[in-house]
Structures are given as structure tokens and as C-alpha cells.
Amino acid sequence: MTRKSRRLILIAACGAVLALALGLILSAMSGSIVFFRSPTEVAAQGVAPGTRFRLGGLVKDGSVQRGPDQTVDFAVTDTNATVQVQYRGLLPDLFREGQGIVAEGRLEPGGIFRADTVLAKHDESYMPREVADALKAQGRWQEGKGMVEKPAATKPADASTAITDKTLGQRSER
Amino acid sequence: MLIEVGHFALALALALSLVQAVMPVWAARSGDQALRAVATPAALGTFACILFSFGALTYAHATSDFSVQNVVENSHTMKPFLYKLSGVWGNHEGSMLLWVLILALFGALVAVARNSVPPTLRANTLAVQGLITFVFVLFIITTSNPFARVSPAPVEGNDLNPLLQDFGLAIHPPLLYVGYVGFSITFAFAIAALIDGRIDAVWARAVRPWTLTAWSFLTLGIAMGSYWAYYELGWGGWWFWDPVENASLMPWLAGTALLHSTVVMEKRDALKVWTVLLAILTFSLSLLGTFIVRSGVLTSVHSFATDPTRGIFILAILILFIGGSLTLFAWRAPMLRQGGLFAPISREGALVMNNLFLAAACATVFVGTLYPLLLESLTAEKISVGPPFFNYTFIPLAIPLLLIVPFGQTLAWKRGDVHAATQRLFAALAVALVVGLAVLAYTWGGPMMAPVGIGLGAYLVIGSALEIVSRARGYGASRTRSAGVVWRRALGLPRSAWGTAFAHAGVGIVVLGIAAQGWATEGLKTLKPGESLASGPYVATLDRVGPRMGENYSETTAFLTIRNTAGDMIGTVETGKRFYPSRKMTVTESGLLTIGVSQVYASLGEVMPEGGSIGLRLYYKPLVLLIWLGAVVMALGGAVSLTDRRMRVGAPARARAKALPAGMAAAE
Numbered sequence: 001m002t003r004k005s006r007r008l009i010l011i012a013a014c015g016a017v018l019a020l021a022l023g024l025i026l027s028a029m030s031g032s033i034v035f036f037r038s039p040t041e042v043a044a045q046g047v048a049p050g051t052r053f054r055l056g057g058l059v060k061d062g063s064v065q066r067g068p069d070q071t072v073d074f075a076v077t078d079t080n081a082t083v084q085v086q087y088r089g090l091l092p093d094l095f096r097e098g099q100g101i102v103a104e105g106r107l108e109p110g111g112i113f114r115a116d117t118v119l120a121k122h123d124e125s126y127m128p129r130e131v132a133d134a135l136k137a138q139g140r141w142q143e144g145k146g147m148v149e150k151p152a153a154t155k156p157a158d159a160s161t162a163i164t165d166k167t168l169g170q171r172s173e174r
Numbered sequence: 175m176l177i178e179v180g181h182f183a184l185a186l187a188l189a190l191s192l193v194q195a196v197m198p199v200w201a202a203r204s205g206d207q208a209l210r211a212v213a214t215p216a217a218l219g220t221f222a223c224i225l226f227s228f229g230a231l232t233y234a235h236a237t238s239d240f241s242v243q244n245v246v247e248n249s250h251t252m253k254p255f256l257y258k259l260s261g262v263w264g265n266h267e268g269s270m271l272l273w274v275l276i277l278a279l280f281g282a283l284v285a286v287a288r289n290s291v292p293p294t295l296r297a298n299t300l301a302v303q304g305l306i307t308f309v310f311v312l313f314i315i316t317t318s319n320p321f322a323r324v325s326p327a328p329v330e331g332n333d334l335n336p337l338l339q340d341f342g343l344a345i346h347p348p349l350l351y352v353g354y355v356g357f358s359i360t361f362a363f364a365i366a367a368l369i370d371g372r373i374d375a376v377w378a379r380a381v382r383p384w385t386l387t388a389w390s391f392l393t394l395g396i397a398m399g400s401y402w403a404y405y406e407l408g409w410g411g412w413w414f415w416d417p418v419e420n421a422s423l424m425p426w427l428a429g430t431a432l433l434h435s436t437v438v439m440e441k442r443d444a445l446k447v448w449t450v451l452l453a454i455l456t457f458s459l460s461l462l463g464t465f466i467v468r469s470g471v472l473t474s475v476h477s478f479a480t481d482p483t484r485g486i487f488i489l490a491i492l493i494l495f496i497g498g499s500l501t502l503f504a505w506r507a508p509m510l511r512q513g514g515l516f517a518p519i520s521r522e523g524a525l526v527m528n529n530l531f532l533a534a535a536c537a538t539v540f541v542g543t544l545y546p547l548l549l550e551s552l553t554a555e556k557i558s559v560g561p562p563f564f565n566y567t568f569i570p571l572a573i574p575l576l577l578i579v580p581f582g583q584t585l586a587w588k589r590g591d592v593h594a595a596t597q598r599l600f601a602a603l604a605v606a607l608v609v610g611l612a613v614l615a616y617t618w619g620g621p622m623m624a625p626v627g628i629g630l631g632a633y634l635v636i637g638s639a640l641e642i643v644s645r646a647r648g649y650g651a652s653r654t655r656s657a658g659v660v661w662r663r664a665l666g667l668p669r670s671a672w673g674t675a676f677a678h679a680g681v682g683i684v685v686l687g688i689a690a691q692g693w694a695t696e697g698l699k700t701l702k703p704g705e706s707l708a709s710g711p712y713v714a715t716l717d718r719v720g721p722r723m724g725e726n727y728s729e730t731t732a733f734l735t736i737r738n739t740a741g742d743m744i745g746t747v748e749t750g751k752r753f754y755p756s757r758k759m760t761v762t763e764s765g766l767l768t769i770g771v772s773q774v775y776a777s778l779g780e781v782m783p784e785g786g787s788i789g790l791r792l793y794y795k796p797l798v799l800l801i802w803l804g805a806v807v808m809a810l811g812g813a814v815s816l817t818d819r820r821m822r823v824g825a826p827a828r829a830r831a832k833a834l835p836a837g838m839a840a841a842e
Contacts, residue, residue, distance in 0.1 A: 006516065013526070013527065017531060020534070020571070021571060024538065028542075029545075029563070031566075032560065032566060034558045034559075035556065035558075068700070070700055089698060
């Protein structure tokens with residue numbers, strides 16, 4: 001085998017593997033990306049039913065209702081708009097009213113968000129970044145200060161107890 | 175007082191590491207041999223100072239000295255002693271201190287290692303190591319001082335996050351950091367070689383033990399983190415493709431490629447430029463991992479309080495080292511003498527394919543991890559790239575890689591023979607096919623990928639064993655059938671051959687464990703005492719719900735009895751909700767029952783105040799322990815490889831040197 005053909009084989013192998021990787025990335029990108037939406041965006045733009053997305057906001061006070069067989073209904077709000085969520089499964093330990101959460105799932109035709117995953121950060125003072133940003137867009141959140149105009153019964157975030165270590169948040173999946 | 179001395183020692187380490195970084199470079203310019211020799215005591219001094227500093231912080235934590243901010247924020251008098259110690263690195267400041275401690279430890283080991291590394295290469299390596307240490311110590315002193323005092327000192331601390339009060343998390347960061355930071359040595363060697371403009375088999379032999387050590391620890395560290403997440407977080411998964419997990423996987427993939435490419439360089443004097451690039455990339459990915467974990471730029475199920483100044487500082491470090499090293503690479507790499515090309519069908523050809531697939535897999539993880547960040551900074555659109563993306567891109571790249579693993583081992587250097595290799599692997603291929611088909615028939619109607627994975631895992635394990643057997647039996651005239659001779663020859667095989675076999679078999683065991691998760695089952699139900707919930711072949715019955723007291727928590731525990739479908743009792747499981755009054759936090763403690771290498775996993779949900787009914791999730795995880803046991807076998811392979819004679823004897827010049835004790839050899 002000549003030097004030239006050896007080099008060609010090497011280059012062809014590199015090209016083939018890289019093309020495979022690139023192809024996989026591109027096709028996966030089009031199918032498996034999940035967007036983040038705040039309740040306001042859901043209300044304003046409308047998300048097509050059946051599209052998978054992440055919904056983030058505060059659990060509305062007084063909205064949590066436990067049904068039979070580990071189902072739970074609650075509302076997620078960014079103080080401007082509200083989306084009704086249905087979930088079946090164990091909720092994270094820090095899931096409670098007034099807490100910032102992120103739920104992943106699909107919107108049903110009736111406007112109810114059926115979540116299969118609910119994420120809540122494990123630290124009470126910690127607000128998921130997307131939720132903080134969404135609240136900022138509503139003028140309800142300021143960097144370093146937490147909730148500006150606090151909805152009833154929501155504690156302002158206390159920056160002093162913020163966690164700085166490597167910890168996993170809570171998460172529940174159906 | 176000790177705290178102030180610790181702080182001072184850290185400042186001293188800053189100065190010493192600067193000396194370590196600058197002197198060898200200066201010596202190279204002025205040609206002063208004595209100046210160059212300064213690097214060694216400077217490296218030892220840096221290590222001693224940081225060790226003292228770390229000891230001072232540990233002492234403050236152990237004695238609950240609440241005049242120190244770091245202790246106040248992360249400790250509590252009621253906290254069990256083990257977690258007082260692990261609390262030292264259970265927070266940002268302390269974990270960065272551990273990071274530089276390990277960095278300085280590796281620097282000191284390079285300084286004292288007695289091997290055949292040319293003096294210039296060693297001095298330059300120490301200089302690069304010194305620069306890395308300097309920058310990170312500067313980072314700690316300016317943005318994350320662990321020795322800050324509070325006045326007046328509170329009587330009680332805030333306690334460590336309950337999720338971190340766990341044995342798994344006590345040992346996970348040190349293991350992971352030895353892995354991450356260990357790659358700084360290969361990086362330093364690569365930069366030194368680029369500065370020198372010379373790279374050869376001696377270089378490859380010098381970096382190999384470091385790469386092996388770092389890789390073995392990183393393997394253990396990732397496995398430990400995965401097991402901790404599995405049992406502590408109560409959602410039963412073992413890998414989530416979370417940015418923080420990916421941050422540790424990327425250097426592992428690049429490091430695995432590096433481990434294999436240095437073999438080619440050592441044996442065949444080829445792939446030099448690529449190996450240097452890989453050494454740079456592996457450590458760059460470790461730095462990137464540190465940046466992702468410490469800055470909180472990526473949304474992760476791992477939560478962090480973000481501190482913009484820290485993020486920007488680490489980003490600057492990242493740009494300095496990655497940008498600097500890649501610029502140096504672009505400038506100097508063309509000057510390195512290229513090795514020869516080689517036949518595609520050969521051991522080195524297979525190793526090139528290994529590198530290609532590992533690099534491509536690493537690239538897909540990289541894209542999936544950082545794309546959300548890029549998209550958000552460009553378009554303000556927030557997305558999450560989850561497991562579907564990674565499963566879709568990673569698995570198709572991993573399968574061909576795993577298929578060529580036994581082939582690579584079987585092929586000869588220079589010129590291999592696919593036909594002969596296939597013949598030798600026939601037994602592995604046949605058994606794997608039979609196993610796969612048998613499992614498929616037995617579980618017909620279940621997931622299709624699981625039997626494929628089982629077959630693949632079996633093929634890897636048997637292929638590794640066959641390699642040892644066929645080497646021990648010998649070839650041609652020396653071929654033997656006598657079991658005694660085979661046994662003796664097998665024991666006489668180089669340790670590196672055994673190490674390779676163990677590591678590859680370990681990969682196979684991991685694949686078996688992952689594949690079996692296709693048959694994992696879960697059940698979810700509201701239970702009253704006396705009621706049952708089934709998952710897979712097991713049934714859990716709730717006996718009672720009751721309170722229990724721990725050292726620094728109170729727990730509501732559900733006591734369960736596990737029976738098989740025939741009704742025979744297998745064991746009991748306890749799962750509970752622990753309330754930590756110091757943090758006012760509730761944490762779910764999952765209950766595990768190990769049956770062979772499979773597990774029944776129970777996780778407690780809502781406890782209803784009336785009637786004592788509970789929400790319960792019950793998983794059956796077949797063969798799940800193989801995932802982590804396989805990783806341990808892989809790391810063991812790395813350790814066995816480290817004891818190879820080649821590592822101790824090294825270059826021919828070393829043959830005259832007196833034999834080193836085993837501990838020193840491992841450190842080399």
C-alpha cells in the first residue's frame with residue numbers, strides 16, 4: 001500500500017466519523033430541543049398543543065390540589081399569567097406554594113399543561129435561573145434582592161444562605 | 175490565629191508558585207543551571223504551604239470555629255464528625271482549596287519523581303504547573319477567600335446542605351479532582367514539549383503514568399457521583415446528561431483517547447501532534463468543567479448561587495490557558511517532527527479509530543452542553559438539551575467504538591490481519607450472538623436495544639478474556655494446550671496487558687448494566703399500612719410508618735417488606751423523609767435492597783397526616799450495580815497497568831538505576 005493511499009484512507013476515515021457525528025448532532029437538534037416558556041409567553045403567543053416545552057414560574061398560592069392515586073394539580077404563575085398544570089408522581093421535597101419551579105411536559109388541547117417532570121431547586125432561597133429571568137421580565141425580580149413586590153406568603157430570597165456548592169436539586173419524574 | 179497563618183501560607187504559596195513558574199523560563203534564557211534547579215524546592219514549598227493552609231481550614235471545620243465565615247455557612251455543632259471534615263470541600267471556597275492542593279501535590283510529585291525525564295522537560299513542566307497553581311491560588315485569594323472571619327462570631331452555624339451529608343459525597347469530589355487536576359500534568363508536559371520543540375517516545379513514556387493515574391481516578395469519581403445521584407436524589411436514574419455531569423464526562427472521553435494515543439506514540443513514534451493536542455484539550459475540558467460547575471452559567475439540576483465576579487475570573491483563566499496553549503500549539507506544532515503513516519489494518523490503525531470515535535463523541539457532548547448557552551447569548555431564547563439529544567448522538571458513536579475494542583487488542587502492530595483477528599475472536603462473537611438472541615427470545619416483546627446491549631457487553635468481556643488466553647497459549651511453534659503452561663504464561667504477561675484486559679472487560683460490564691436498565695420497572699401508588707405495590711418481579715408491602723431520630727435530623731420512615739411474586743420474603747426496606755431543623759430542609763432518603771447485583775429501590779412521597787397513608791414509588795433495577803462495578807473494574811485495570819515493569823524501568827538508561835519501591839513507582 002502506498003503512502004498516498006494510506007493517507008487517503010486515514011483522511012476518509014476521519015471525514016466519515018466527523019460527518020456521522022455532525023449528521024447526528026444536526027438531526028438531533030431539530031427533534032429533541034426543548035424550549036423554555038413563561039406563563040405570559042404561553043398566554044400571549046400560544047404554544048401548539050402537543051409541543052414539548054419547559055414551563056417555569058412560581059407555584060400559585062392556594063392552587064395545589066392533591067387528587068387520588070398520586071395525581072396533583074397546581075397552577076404556575078409569573079404574577080401576570082397563569083397556567084394550570086397536572087402531574088402524576090412524587091413531587092420534589094421543596095415543592096410548595098410560592099416556590100419557583102420548572103415543569104417539563106406538553107400542553108393539552110384544553111389548555112392544561114400535563115407535566116411529566118417537575119424540577120425544584122433544593123435550596124429554599126434559590127430561584128431557577130429561567131424563572132428569575134421570566135420574573136425579571138415582569139419587573140418582579142431584581143438581581144441580588146429577589147422578589148420585589150412579593151406575592152402573598154412568598155418569602156423574599158435571602159442571599160446570605162445561598163448555596164455555593166455542588167448539589168443536585170430536587171426533581172421528580174413520572 | 176491558625177486561620178490567619180493558614181491564610182498567610184496561602185499567600186506564601188502564591189509567591190512560591192510564581193517562583194516555580196518563572197525561574198525555569200528565566201534559566202532557559204540565561205543558561206543558569208542553578209536557577210533551573212530552583213523549580214524543584216519551589217514546587218515542594220508550594221505544596222507544603224497549601225497543605226498547611228488546607229489543614230488550617232480543616233481544623234477550623236473540625237472544631238466548629240464559628241468565627242470563620244466558611245465554617246458558619248457550612249457547619250453546625252450537631253453535624254456528624256465525618257461531615258464536618260467533608261464539609262471542608264462541600265462548599266465553593268473549600269473545594270477550590272482542595273483543587274489547588276491536588277494541583278500542588280501533582281507538582282511536587284513531578285518534582286521528586288525519579289525517572290528518565292530530561293531535565294529541561296522537567297523544569298518546563300514544573301514551570302507550567304507552577305503557572306496553573308499561581309493563577310488558581312490568585313483566584314482563591316481574590317474572589318473566594320475561605321479564611322474570612324466574621325465578627326461577632328455566631329454561636330451556631332447554618333449547617334451543610336443535608337443532601338451533601340452523605341458518605342458518597344464525602345469522597346466524590348476528591349476522587350473527581352484528582353482526575354481533573356491529574357490531567358494538568360499531561361497538559362504541562364505537552365506545553366513543555368511545545369516550548370522545547372521536541373517530542374518523542376521518552377515523552378510518551380513519561381506522561382503515561384500520569385494519564386493513567388488521572389484517568390483511573392476520574393473514572394472512579396464519575397462513577398461515585400453517578401451512584402450518589404442514583405441513591406440520594408430518589409428519582410432512580412443514574413445519569414441525566416446534566417451539564418455538570420457532562421463537564422466530567424468530556425475530560426474523561428478526551429483522556430481515554432489520550433491514554434490510547436500515547437500508546438501509539440510510544441510504540442510507533444506516530445500521532446505526535448495529535449497527542450499533544452489531545453493533552454491540551456483534555457485539561458482544557460477539565461478547566462471548562464470547573465468553569466461550568468463553579469460559575470453557574472448553565473442551568474443544571476445541580477444548583478449554585480451564581481457570583482458573576484467568580485465566573486468572569488474563571489472565564490479569564492480559561493481564555494488564558496486554552497487560548498494560550500492553542501496559540502502555542504498552532505505556532506510550534508508544525509516544527510515537531512512528524513511520525514510515519516501506517517497501515518489502516520493494524521493495532522495503531524484501530525487505535526486511531528478509537529481516537530476518532532472518542533473525539534467525535536466528546537464533540538457531540540460538548541455541542542449539546544454548550545449550545546443552549548450560545549443560543550441564549552445570541553437570541554435570548556432559552557432551551558434545554560436533554561437526554562434524547564445525547565442518547566441519539568452519543569450511542570450511535572459509542573457502538574462502533576465498542577465493536578472495535580477487542581479487534582484492536584487482537585490486531586498486531588504495523589500490519590494486522592482482519593481474517594486472523596476474526597478467527598481469534600470467533601468465540602467471543604459467537605457467544606455474544608447466542609447470548610443476545612437468547613435474551614431477546616426470553617424477553618420477547620420487551621425493549622429491542624436491551625438484548626443488543628447485553629450481547630455487546632458479553633462480547634467485550636469475553637473478547638478481553640480471550641485476548642489474555644490466546645496470548646498465554648502463544649502462537650506458531652510455541653503454541654501450547656497445557657493448562658499449566660497457559661496459566662504460568664498468563665501470569666507472566668506484562669501487567670499492561672492485564673490492565674488493558676481489565677479496563678476493557680470493565681467497559682463490557684458497564685454496558686451490561688446499562689443495557690439491563692431497559693427492563694427496569696417502576697410503580698407508583700398511594701399506600702395504607704398493609705397495602706402492597708408491585709414493580710417487576712417484586713412486591714413491597716407497607717408495614718408501618720413511624721418516626722425515627724438521627725444525630726441531627728428527625729425522620730418519618732416507611733417500613734416495607736419486599737416479597738417476590740411467589741410470596742417469599744426477600745428482605746426489608748426503609749425509606750424516609752428526613753427533616754434537618756438547622757436548615758429547615760426536608761430530604762427524601764431512598765431505601766435500597768440489593769439482590770445479587772440487582773436492586774429494589776423505594777422512594778417515599780407525600781406522607782398524609784390522616785390514616786398514615788403514603789405516596790410510594792418502587793423501582794426494580796435489574797443488574798444496576800454492574801454500572802458502577804464495571805467502572806471500578808476499569809479503574810482497577812488502570813491501577814494494574816500502572817504497576818507494569820515498563821513504568822518502573824522506563825527508558826534503557828534507567829536500567830542501571832536501583833529498583834524503586836512500589837509506592838514510588840506508582841507515583842512516577
